[in-house]
Amino acid sequence: MLHSKSESDVTSLAPSSPSRSPKRPVYFVQSPSRDSQDGDKSYSIQATPNFRSPMESPSHPSIGRHSRNSSSSRFSGIFRSHSGRKVHRKRNDKGWPECNVIVEEGKYDEYDGEKKLTRSLQALMALFSFIVLFTILCLIIWGAARPYKPEVTVKSLAVNSLYIGEGSDSSGVITKMLTINGSLRLGVHNPATFFGIRVSSTPVNLVYSEIVIATGQLKKYYQQRKTRKTAIVNFEATKVPLYGAGSSLVVSDAGVFEIPLKLEFEIRAKGEVVGKLVTTKHRTQISCNMTLPSNIAKPVRFKKSSCIYK
Numbered sequence: 001m002l003h004s005k006s007e008s009d010v011t012s013l014a015p016s017s018p019s020r021s022p023k024r025p026v027y028f029v030q031s032p033s034r035d036s037q038d039g040d041k042s043y044s045i046q047a048t049p050n051f052r053s054p055m056e057s058p059s060h061p062s063i064g065r066h067s068r069n070s071s072s073s074r075f076s077g078i079f080r081s082h083s084g085r086k087v088h089r090k091r092n093d094k095g096w097p098e099c100n101v102i103v104e105e106g107k108y109d110e111y112d113g114e115k116k117l118t119r120s121l122q123a124l125m126a127l128f129s130f131i132v133l134f135t136i137l138c139l140i141i142w143g144a145a146r147p148y149k150p151e152v153t154v155k156s157l158a159v160n161s162l163y164i165g166e167g168s169d170s171s172g173v174i175t176k177m178l179t180i181n182g183s184l185r186l187g188v189h190n191p192a193t194f195f196g197i198r199v200s201s202t203p204v205n206l207v208y209s210e211i212v213i214a215t216g217q218l219k220k221y222y223q224q225r226k227t228r229k230t231a232i233v234n235f236e237a238t239k240v241p242l243y244g245a246g247s248s249l250v251v252s253d254a255g256v257f258e259i260p261l262k263l264e265f266e267i268r269a270k271g272e273v274v275g276k277l278v279t280t281k282h283r284t285q286i287s288c289n290m291t292l293p294s295n296i297a298k299p300v301r302f303k304k305s306s307c308i309y310k
Helices: 007-016 065-076 108-145 243-248
Strands: 027-032 043-048 151-168 174-190 197-201 204-208 211-216 221-223 227-241 258-274 278-293 307-309
Touching (some): 108 258, 108 278, 151 258, 151 278, 174 258, 204 227, 221 227
Antiparallel strands (some): 027 043, 151 174, 197 221, 204 211
């Protein structure tokens, strides 16, 4: 049995019963997907409800999932240029937009190589400059040392024995034979003020008519600066065949004769100015003529004019 509602019942129930609100409209926002790469325009669709209160509005700062979504949507959205045009950026594997990074050309190793090359070049230039300066200094010292040429003089010749006899050479030829021995005294003066010298000589020859009848050798020695020294050269010859040159020699009954001789040799002096790096060399050729009597008892003394020094 149906009971009809009274007007009062209807009016009392009307305010208390919830009124059916109209269905909320839903709109959609399209944003580029995080998985889109290389400018691919794929969009994701998200439903955004219509908020009635300011608290439910997306502009209200809230903490939680909505803030993360809003920040990611800001960075994952479409970038715009200053002119307002849409610029699509490439994204990496994590979805972040790729930025144009300015890469400096070249490598740091190249700069290190240039620095090493510059240092090597500077070292070579310094070494070259040192060599040039040292060479110039050595040339100056060498030029200053050149005038200090050693002075050599022949002082005397002492003859211990001198005689001529008849004999035969190794082939059996009969000829006159000459025997002589003695010593030659030389004076050497080193005028250099700051270096010593090493003195040596070529063989000291006694020559008769282009025949070397006796030979001696000066023993090499070192002479200090600004010093004088007497060097002795010994020579000896026994039964030297004279062949045709002996026919000009006249021997008296007492066995006395005179023989013209020529003394020839060369004195060599080497001065070490700066060790063995800078040296000076001097040569003096000496030639003396003399006549020796067989019965000479005293040494033959030579004047400076008696010999030729070159």
